[in-house]
Amino acid sequence: MVALVRTVAYLGLEARSVEVQCSVAPGVPKFNIVGLADKAVGESKERVRAALASMGLALPPKRITINLSPADLPKEGSHYDLPVALALLAAMGVTDGEQLGDWMAVGELALDGRIVASPGVLLAALHASEQEAGLICPAAQGAEARWASEIPICAAPDLVSLLNHLKGTAQLPAPQPGEVEPAPPGPDLKQVKGQETAKRALEIAAAGGHNLLMIGPPGAGKSLLASCLPGILPGLSPAEALEVSMVQSVAGTLEGGRISRARPFRAPHHSASMAALTGGGLKVKPGEVSLAHLGVLFLDELPEFQRAVLDSLRQPLETGTVDVARANAHVTFPARVQLIAAMNPCRCGHLGDPALACSRAPRCAADYQSKVSGPMLDRIDLHVEVDPVSAADLALPPPAEGSAQVEARVAAARALQTGRAAETGVRSNAELQGEALERFATPDEPGQRLLMQAAEAMRLSARGYTRMLRVARTIADLARAEQVGRIHVAEALSYRRQAPRA
Incomplete structure (x- = not known):
């Protein structure tokens, strides 16, 4: 089975669409990430493995391949953790893969399943708005993403809360735009x-x-x-x-x-x-x-x-x-x-x-x-x-x-x-x-x-x-x-x- 989740790659102040494709096929158990990924992206499979284990889920004893498309675009950063985990969960049948087609996802995963902040969420939200898609991001950055536009924003604190929200069993509150800070006082x-x-x-x-x-x-x-x-x-x-x-x-x-x-x-x-x-x-x-x-x-x-x-x-x-x-x-x-x-x-x-x-x-x-x-x-x-x-x-x-x-x-x-x-x-x-x-x-x-x-x-x-x-x-x-x-x-x-x- 192949599942798809959309995310972004950052090139300066430009966000480009990236498709995270997950294949779970019979074969020798192995977890591979391909698609010109840097070391931080390559290490995401260990963070994903630990995050799923914290939820009581084990990886299937099959050959798991994650492809980051387009394959010739360099992929850097830890914000690929969340889309990789969601694509894997969709391929395992834990969540609805078709529902994820309306969203883009960015965020780093902690070993206990928490979704932690990663740089560039505002750019991802602006790009999601251009693509007429919603954005799934860390709860700590929901206010930042809200500045982009009125697109749907799902700011989740952890994987369990996100899955419950997607299934409709427990709704996450909609984030509000962050505060506009006054200018700090300085010398006169x-x-x-x-x-x-x-x-x-x-x-x-x-x-x-x-x-x-x-x-x-x-x-x-x-x-x-x-x-x-x-x-x-x-x-x-x-x-x-x-x-x-x-x-x-x-x-x-x-x-x-x-x-x-x-x-x-x-x-x-x-x-x-x-x-x-x-x-x-x-x-x-x-x-x-x-x-x-x-x-x-x-x-x-x-x-x-x-x-x-x-x-x-x-x-x-x-x-x-x-x-x-x-x-x-x-x-x-x-x-x-x-x-x-x-x-x-x-x-x-x-x-x-x-x-x-x-x-x-x-x-x-x-x-x-x-x-x-x-x-x-x-x-x-x-x-x-x-x-x-x-x-x-x-x-x-x-x-x-x-x-x-x-x-x-x-x-x-x-x-x-x-x-x-x-x-x-x-x-x-x-x-x-x-x-x-x-x-x-x-x-x-x-x-x-x-x-x-x-x-x-x-x-x-x-x-x-x-x-x-x-x-x-x-x-x-x-x-x-x-x-x-x-x-x-x-x-x-x-x-x-x-x-x-x-």
């Missing part, structure tokens, strides 16, 4: 004393989704400024929140189906490997640049990252996606991030201070800053120098303007960009290009003259020229100006990278 800009130029650059970066680099000595407040950025960014739209949650689901970090409307903020340590930052590994998982999708990727101590690791971000920063190529799979993850970076001006950190600078200044600054490649720096829109704050400044009362006031201005600027999005299809000024860039960001005649003079004097690349136009458009949006003017271009050019100070 009122905590930052002084640094008006840096705060202005942070506001522009937030308003347009631009990349920002802060250069300054230790203790000047670079990390504090970066941690204040989530507090002035607009929240995620429902569609964006679902997009971010899909990445978290694949990574296994979406707990209890709770979806947050706050933008992600990721701050990996400078010892992070290329696979940790861009994605990869033995089982391809999203990296930090994908976990920060539609949010902020903060790289502190930028030159301390390995140069090859930093350069691996060049393509994601330009395209908004990261492609992880392996011999047996080619996976694409979203990576539309806002890069915020911080660095010291030199290794000792006190360039320009005669009392504290090392004896190698200014040569040490050139050596230290050259660890970051020119093409990488060219992808950063705003470069701002963060000067040290004196003790007299720290003794002053907090500034009157905090994150709430800045957030209001940022929201107003983003509203203007949202209005243009209907025509351009882009979410922020940082994504403007082509015809949309020419239409909305072309300066008036005085501004164009200034930009051309500066492009020649500063030897701006084509990318640098385009990014200056985007920043100028954002500055104009903050000023509620219809057209980009000379003053907006001048401020945008003031944030362009200059030579290191002696």
Whole structure:
């Protein structure tokens, strides 16, 4: 007898249909799983055997073959346990195989028959919705699956409860969508004393989704400024929140189906490997640049990252996606991030201070800053120098303007960009290009003259020229100006990278 149960295979943020076929035939007793299965899938037969034994069922003394079709598609992960067990139970006649044809199943099995959580349930639910099928998943992830759509969701705590539900002897409660988490409280800009130029650059970066680099000595407040950025960014739209949650689901970090409307903020340590930052590994998982999708990727101590690791971000920063190529799979993850970076001006950190600078200044600054490649720096829109704050400044009362006031201005600027999005299809000024860039960001005649003079004097690349136009458009949006003017271009050019100070 052959029984069929549908499940999914994950390739990046794509779920593909997989058919679990179970054959129980006369022959030497053996339990085989075929169909390009990895070690975790191959080990599922032992988990299935133990789970059935906990229910008082023994495998029939026959030749059991599980085929995962299509056979040329790599199968990875423990979520195949449940469909394998259901296909086997259907082949044994314990449950109705025809009834299972209306469902897809994902979930890992414990040895005592419990159905435990596995990554990717949200993607499986979205795929089941496309296939007009219900989804059987672990009870702990029912709330996560419920976010997909109004498809039937059967969230079972264990195999016994699932079988009773399918037979109609005991109904499982329908899961409810998970909670929408409020944004966690973070530092307020009122905590930052002084640094008006840096705060202005942070506001522009937030308003347009631009990349920002802060250069300054230790203790000047670079990390504090970066941690204040989530507090002035607009929240995620429902569609964006679902997009971010899909990445978290694949990574296994979406707990209890709770979806947050706050933008992600990721701050990996400078010892992070290329696979940790861009994605990869033995089982391809999203990296930090994908976990920060539609949010902020903060790289502190930028030159301390390995140069090859930093350069691996060049393509994601330009395209908004990261492609992880392996011999047996080619996976694409979203990576539309806002890069915020911080660095010291030199290794000792006190360039320009005669009392504290090392004896190698200014040569040490050139050596230290050259660890970051020119093409990488060219992808950063705003470069701002963060000067040290004196003790007299720290003794002053907090500034009157905090994150709430800045957030209001940022929201107003983003509203203007949202209005243009209907025509351009882009979410922020940082994504403007082509015809949309020419239409909305072309300066008036005085501004164009200034930009051309500066492009020649500063030897701006084509990318640098385009990014200056985007920043100028954002500055104009903050000023509620219809057209980009000379003053907006001048401020945008003031944030362009200059030579290191002696």
